[in-house]
Amino acid sequence: MSRKRILVVEDNEDNRRILLYRLRKIGDFDIVETENGxxxxxxxxxxxxxxxxxxxxxxxxxxxxxxxxIRALDAGRSIPIIALTAQAMAGDEQKALANGCNDYLAKPVVDPSLVREKIERLLGTATRH
Ligand SMILES: [Mg+2]
Structure with a gap:
């Protein structure tokens, strides 16, 4: 089975580093980082x-x-998207689900089991335990 490619889109370097650290613990992913939409x-x-x-x-x-x-692209129509939401922005979770995202995760992403559960559900693959 080939490695799954995960695109991380986050402008804040600290938040990006925390998420990448979690992802590397969870599985052997091919991770691509970008800093804006x-x-x-x-x-x-x-x-x-x-x-x-x-x-x-x-x-x-x-x-x-x-x-x-991304949703308007043929290539991007069905890619699972997990929104990274800020605690100060109440309501963004439901708004994200209503605007093309499949799930959401509150920042900073500190709970590895929560990340693992969401990845397994959306990718349909088991991760490293
Ligand atoms: Mg930001």
Whole structure:
């Protein structure tokens, strides 16, 4: 079985590092990092990932717009997207689900079992335990 490619879209370096640390503990993924929505859309166009973690508030292009554009691509229509939500932004969870995301995760991402559960559900594959 080939390695699953995960696209991480997050402008905050600390949050990105924490999530990457979790992902590397969970499985042997091919991880691609981008810092804004425009880079994310380009990454999906050039080499579609199996799963996307999408921050919502970012410079250049935010996660809402990036999700909309990814969903409009043939390559991006069915890629699972997990929104990364900030605790201060109440209501973003439901808004994300209503706007093309499959799931959401509150930042900072500190609970590895929660990340594992969401990845297993959305990728349909077992991870390293
Ligand atoms: Mg951000």
């Amino acid at each position: 425009a880079e994310a859309v380009a990454a999906v166009e050039s080499n579609p990932p199996d799963l996307i973690f999408m921050d919502l508030k970012m410079p250049v292009m935010d996660g809402w717009e990036a999700t909309r554009r």
